[in-house]
Amino acid sequence: PATRNQLKALFWSDMERPQASANLRNALYIIRNTIPEYVDIDRNSISLKETFDDISALEQIIDPDVPLPRHITEEPLRDFSLEGSEEFDEWTAVTKQAIRKNIVTMLRKRISNCYEKKMYEEMSNSLETLLTIDPYDEDSVLELMEIYCNMGQPTKALIFFKEYSSKIENKMGITPSERSKKYFRKILNNWSEYDTSSENREKFWCRKNELAAMIGALTDPGGLNTAVYVHGEAGIGKTALINKAVSILDKGDFLILSSRSSPIGEGYPYSSWNSIMTRIGRMPEIENDFPDINTRSVLSGIFPGFLGGKGLNYNADVALMTERNPIVISGMINDILRRIASKKRIIMIFEDIHWFDTQSIQLLTAFMSTVDLDINIILSGRPESSRITLAMLQSLDPPSKWKIVPLKLAPLRNDEIIDICRNSLSEELLNQKGDEYFIRESEGIPLLLFEMLRAAEENPDSDLTNGLGGLIMARIGDLSELQQNVLAIISVFAVGASPEQITEAASRGYDEVLSAGETLLSKGLLKEREEDGKVIWDFTHAKVRECIYESISLSKRQELHKKVAEVLNNAYSPQKWDPELSTMLCHHYMRSGQRAMELKQYLRELIFDITLNHDLFPVVSDKVLLSCSTPFSSREGTEQRISQALALLDEIRTDKNVGRMELKSLEASCFELAGGYHISWGEYDKGLVFINEAISISKEFGLSETHIHCLKHICYMHLQTEDPVRLISTARELIQLSRPENHRHYMATAVRFVGVSMFLSGKYDQAERTFRHSIRLFESLK
Numbered sequence: 001p002a003t004r005n006q007l008k009a010l011f012w013s014d015m016e017r018p019q020a021s022a023n024l025r026n027a028l029y030i031i032r033n034t035i036p037e038y039v040d041i042d043r044n045s046i047s048l049k050e051t052f053d054d055i056s057a058l059e060q061i062i063d064p065d066v067p068l069p070r071h072i073t074e075e076p077l078r079d080f081s082l083e084g085s086e087e088f089d090e091w092t093a094v095t096k097q098a099i100r101k102n103i104v105t106m107l108r109k110r111i112s113n114c115y116e117k118k119m120y121e122e123m124s125n126s127l128e129t130l131l132t133i134d135p136y137d138e139d140s141v142l143e144l145m146e147i148y149c150n151m152g153q154p155t156k157a158l159i160f161f162k163e164y165s166s167k168i169e170n171k172m173g174i175t176p177s178e179r180s181k182k183y184f185r186k187i188l189n190n191w192s193e194y195d196t197s198s199e200n201r202e203k204f205w206c207r208k209n210e211l212a213a214m215i216g217a218l219t220d221p222g223g224l225n226t227a228v229y230v231h232g233e234a235g236i237g238k239t240a241l242i243n244k245a246v247s248i249l250d251k252g253d254f255l256i257l258s259s260r261s262s263p264i265g266e267g268y269p270y271s272s273w274n275s276i277m278t279r280i281g282r283m284p285e286i287e288n289d290f291p292d293i294n295t296r297s298v299l300s301g302i303f304p305g306f307l308g309g310k311g312l313n314y315n316a317d318v319a320l321m322t323e324r325n326p327i328v329i330s331g332m333i334n335d336i337l338r339r340i341a342s343k344k345r346i347i348m349i350f351e352d353i354h355w356f357d358t359q360s361i362q363l364l365t366a367f368m369s370t371v372d373l374d375i376n377i378i379l380s381g382r383p384e385s386s387r388i389t390l391a392m393l394q395s396l397d398p399p400s401k402w403k404i405v406p407l408k409l410a411p412l413r414n415d416e417i418i419d420i421c422r423n424s425l426s427e428e429l430l431n432q433k434g435d436e437y438f439i440r441e442s443e444g445i446p447l448l449l450f451e452m453l454r455a456a457e458e459n460p461d462s463d464l465t466n467g468l469g470g471l472i473m474a475r476i477g478d479l480s481e482l483q484q485n486v487l488a489i490i491s492v493f494a495v496g497a498s499p500e501q502i503t504e505a506a507s508r509g510y511d512e513v514l515s516a517g518e519t520l521l522s523k524g525l526l527k528e529r530e531e532d533g534k535v536i537w538d539f540t541h542a543k544v545r546e547c548i549y550e551s552i553s554l555s556k557r558q559e560l561h562k563k564v565a566e567v568l569n570n571a572y573s574p575q576k577w578d579p580e581l582s583t584m585l586c587h588h589y590m591r592s593g594q595r596a597m598e599l600k601q602y603l604r605e606l607i608f609d610i611t612l613n614h615d616l617f618p619v620v621s622d623k624v625l626l627s628c629s630t631p632f633s634s635r636e637g638t639e640q641r642i643s644q645a646l647a648l649l650d651e652i653r654t655d656k657n658v659g660r661m662e663l664k665s666l667e668a669s670c671f672e673l674a675g676g677y678h679i680s681w682g683e684y685d686k687g688l689v690f691i692n693e694a695i696s697i698s699k700e701f702g703l704s705e706t707h708i709h710c711l712k713h714i715c716y717m718h719l720q721t722e723d724p725v726r727l728i729s730t731a732r733e734l735i736q737l738s739r740p741e742n743h744r745h746y747m748a749t750a751v752r753f754v755g756v757s758m759f760l761s762g763k764y765d766q767a768e769r770t771f772r773h774s775i776r777l778f779e780s781l782k
Contacts, residue, residue, distance in 0.1 A: 001040075001047035010087050055099055062109040064122050072103065073132045104134055111143075123147055136168060138176065142183055154187050155248045158219035165221030166374065176221060188216040204244050205446070206416040207237060210407060214245045217405040218347070218376050224403040227368065227377040227393055231386040232409035234543050235447025235468070238380040241409065242349060245378070255283070255344040261355035263542055264494045264587055268579035270302050270329070272360035276348065277333075278305030283340055295332045298324060301631030304577050324634075326359070326366035334371050346375045352542075354385035361392070369396050411444025424453045429460050441465055447541055451475075454524055472547040475525070482508060483516045487525065491549040492560040495584070496529070496538030504570075505563045561592035574604045577629045595652045599666055602645040606673050609633050609641065614680045635681070642674050661701060668697040668706045676713040684717055708737050708746050715753045728757035748777035 004024060011027075012020035028041055040047045055076070060066050076099040082088040107130045114123035127144040131137060141164050148157035161184050165176050176184075189212075204211070217226050230238045246256055260275040277299065291299070300307045302324060337346060350356075350364060368377065381389050386408075393404045412420075418435045433456075441464055442449035451471045452464045462474050476484055489505045490497055497505075503513045517537055520526045525544065526537050539545040552560070565588035572581055582605060589598035611618045612625075613633045649670050652658050658666075675690030691710050698707035711734040718727035731753035738746040755770035 001045040003045050007046065010091065011082065011085060013085070013087055055102065058103060058106060062106050062113060064110055064114045064117060064119050064126075068126070068129055073129060076100065076103075100133060104130060107133075120147055120151055124151065135164075136172070138180055142180055145183065145187065149187055154190070155215060155219070157187055158184070158215065159249065162219045162221045166223065169223050175223075181221075184221065188212060204240070205420050206412055207241055207244075207409070210241060210409065211244060211248075213405070213407060214241065214378075215248060217403070218245070218249060218378075220403065222403060225371070225373075225375055225377070225401055226403045226405060227379065228405045228407055229386075229389060229393060230378065230380045230407045230409060231383065231389070233411075233445065234382055235445045235541060236409045236411070237446045238409060239351060240446070242351065242378055242380060246347065246349070249347065253344060255340055255346045256349065257346065258349040259351065259356075259360075261352050261357075261360075262495050262580075262584075263352075263355055268583055269357060269359040270363055271580065271583075272350070272356045273363060274303045274305050274580070277303035278308065280333075280336060280340075281306045281308050291332070291336055295335070297632075298329070299332055302329065304579060304629075326362040327370065329363055330367040330370050333367060334373065337371075337373055337375070341373045341375070346373070347378065348375065349378045351380045353379055353381040353389055365392055365396070368393075368402065369398075371401075412442075412446060412449065413444070414439050417442060417444065417449060420449065421453070425456060429456060432460075433464075437464075447543060451544075458523075468543060469547045469550070472525075472544060473551060475523070476548075479519075480516065482506070482512060483519055486513060486516045486520060487548050488552050488556070489560060489564070490526070490537055490539065491545050491552070492557065492564050492588075494545065494549075496531075496536040498534050498536055501567050502537070504567045505560070558592050561588045562594065564588050565592055565594070565597070574608045575624065575628045575630070577631060593657060595648070595655050596658050596662055596666060599645060599648050599652060599670075602641065602648060603666075603669055603673065606638075606641055606645060609638055610673060610677050610680070614638060614677055638677065642677060645670055646674065664697050664701045665703060665706075668694045668701075668703050671697070672706050672709050672713070676709065676716075679713050679717045679720075682720065684721070687713070687717070704737055704740070704743065708734065708743060711737065712746075712749065719753070719756055722760055724757040724760035727760070728754055731757060745781055748774050748781065751777060 004021075008017075008020040008024050012023050015023070028046065031039055032041060038048055040049045058069070058072065061068060061072070076096050077092055080092060107126055111123055111126045111130070114120070114126060124144060124147045127140055127147065130140050131144065134140070141161070145157040145161055148154065148160065161176075161180070168174055168176065214228055214230075217228050220226060230241060232238055250256055257276045257279055259272045261272045296307070340346065353361070356364075379389065379393075390404075390406055393402070396402055396404075414435075417439050421430055421435065421438050438449065438452065442452055448468050448471070451468060455462045455464060455471050455475050458475065459478075464471065466474070476487060479487075485506055486502055489502050493501070493505075499510065499514055499517060502517070503510045506513060517526065521528060521537070524540060527540050529536050529538065539548070549557075565585060568581060568585050568588065572578070572585060582601065585601050586598050589595070589601060608628065608630050612628060612630050614635075649666060652663065652666065671690040671694035675687045675694060678684075678687035678690065691713055695707060695710045697703065698710065711730055714730050715727060715734065718724075718730060731750050734750040734753065735747065738744065738750050751770060752774040755767050755774055758764075758767035758770055
């Protein structure tokens with residue numbers, strides 16, 4: 001019970017005694033009328049009767065068989081306050097602390113009972129609940145880590161300790177005790193003793209020390225971001241190690257962002273980051289709160305997969321004003337990742353850094369130098385790039401942000417090779433070949449060793465001494481012609497292909513190709529992955545692809561490159577911005593000896609680039625305009641493409657496979673596009689040099705359409721310089737060229753130029769009639 005004087009002092013301490021007494025009487029009157037059966041009020045005190053509170057009801061949780069209430073971790077007496085009463089606030093604070101202390105005591109009793117009953121899973125749940133209420137209790141942290149380890153989840157213990165370390169450092173400015181750090185190291189040292197089988201029960205052979213080192217680095221509670229650089233020869237096991245570490249760490253609360261690079265062709269700028277930005281753009285956290293127009297405009301103009309086909313406005317003015325350099329781009333990526341990092345832990349994987357384009361390397365360096373998030377990075381590369389990559393990582397500014405962990409993978413030891421062979425081959429075959437045979441022939445390279453084992457399993461009498469290429473050739477020797485052709489086609493695609501694409505390139509039935517592919521998958525020659533909802537077949541390793549590709553004769557290679565180019569060209573549209581597809585097309589045209597087609601691909605893109613970004617008066621239908629996803633292009637970018645096209649034209653001039661008529665047609669097209677671009681920007685002298693040469697070629701070889709485009713550019717020049725005499729003269733020439741039926745669609749433009757000339761000459765009535773005639777001609781084209 002509480003006395004009346006206590007209640008008056010608690011609630012109305014700032015009032016005179018008569019006023020406080022009146023307020024108390026009024027409050028007691030309301031209480032008595034509202035819950036008369038639960039209160040006992042007399043002249044001196046007030047008390048509750050026949051009631052219980054929810055805190056008392058929690059006493060039963062000491063029994064592990066009783067489920068923990070969902071609200072147990074919520075703040076007690078939440079929103080229970082009295083404005084203007086310091087005494088009440090003080091009482092609330094003391095009571096809250098007492099309730100928390102009481103709940104913690106009950107949870108400790110529950111944990112003890114769990115231990116006695118060996119209910120370890122419930123014990124871990126109870127400890128997790130306890131640490132939600134009292135997150136800085138180091139004894140409970142160590143106890144929970146021990147439970148995780150006993151339950152076979154040492155990685156979870158390591159990750160939990162890293163989170164705890166970050167929490168106390170950020171909130172309290174202290175580091176874990178030496179006792180807890182010692183326990184962390186103990187778990188890490190014993191980590192490799194735990195089972196490392198994959199979820200699909202595939203054995204992860206050897207590399208347990210390297211795996212433990214990687215896991216330890218990525219869960220290190222030192223307070224720094226970690227960058228692990230795995231390097232070694234091709235086939236040494238870099239990807240397998242990274243995939244295993246990620247599968248162990250990723251328990252659903254991680255966001256894994258992986259880059260993808262192509263071993264062939266010239267990657268477009270920042271191409272290695274596109275897969276990462278595509279994944280980021282599809283995250284729910286981003287889809288529900290998309291970045292500002294500035295970020296959208298810049299990033300969507302660099303990474304084709306970022307918007308993912310979303311119908312979002314593209315602000316060319318913003319893109320023009322914002323300089324697109326690695327520092328600016330990395331800052332935008334950092335801002336986006338900050339939204340995700342509040343809900344998920346982030347690991348970024350940059351494999352095969354030796355294949356990165358220059359801009360992707362620069363962006364990676366800028367990102368690691370400026371990122372202000374809790375993030376870990378895994379990189380991999382071959383020996384030829386390791387020295388440069390390590391120098392780049394070690395020179396990051398500021399270096400205090402990152403802990404750099406180089407991890408060089410050496411060849412397998414002799415005892416490891418023997419262990420793998422004894423677990424993979426029959427004792428009879430192993431005795432027949434001898435341990436030294438596999439040690440000598442594999443050279444400790446896992447890829448070569450496992451190919452030897454597969455070949456021996458398929459044919460015990462096979463010769464395993466011819467290296468990886470010989471092994472692959474021996475394994476595919478017994479395959480059907482279609483199966484071998486499927487492998488050859490995929491090796492030419494180089495980045496994997498869907499069954500539909502392979503079917504088209506092979507000119508065979510889909511079911512036949514599907515059956516052949518299933519056999520190749522079962523033999524371990526291919527693997528499959530899902531990409532944008534499609535199944536993609538690819539080789540198990542880039543070295544396997546190289547062996548298959550190099551075994552194809554040059555003539556067949558050219559023919560396959562030609563077929564693959566046809567398949568990719570069927571999927572290409574200049575209206576859809578897809579620099580990866582365009583790059584691949586150019587690569588296959590070049591490899592198939594179709595340099596003219598390669599230049600035509602450049603010109604197709606240039607036409608849309610210049611028309612949409614640089615033409616002053618582009619004549620484009622709404623339907624075509626709305627179907628375009630081409631981003632804003634700066635003058636620098638367009639001029640670079642023009643230079644590339646002209647350089648390729650120079651190479652084609654010496655190509656004996658290109659006829660004179662085709663060469664002249666390409667020359668005229670290149671000069672017309674370059675000249676029209678320079679005229680659009682007011683560089684008339686430079687533009688006319690190209691245009692006059694294009695007109696000369698067009699007249700000589702009857703290229704009337706190119707001639708028409710050249711005259712249109714000259715008309716625009718006279719329009720910009722307000723020269724009506726020359727404008728009407730050129731426009732009339734344009735009308736003459738537009739008279740044939742197949743060129744009638746140019747007539748409306750020519751008549752419009754005549755109208756503009758009359759307007760500039762002050763002949764307004766004639767100009768109006770001419771413009772109206774031009775309008776009718778345009779309308780007739782619909």
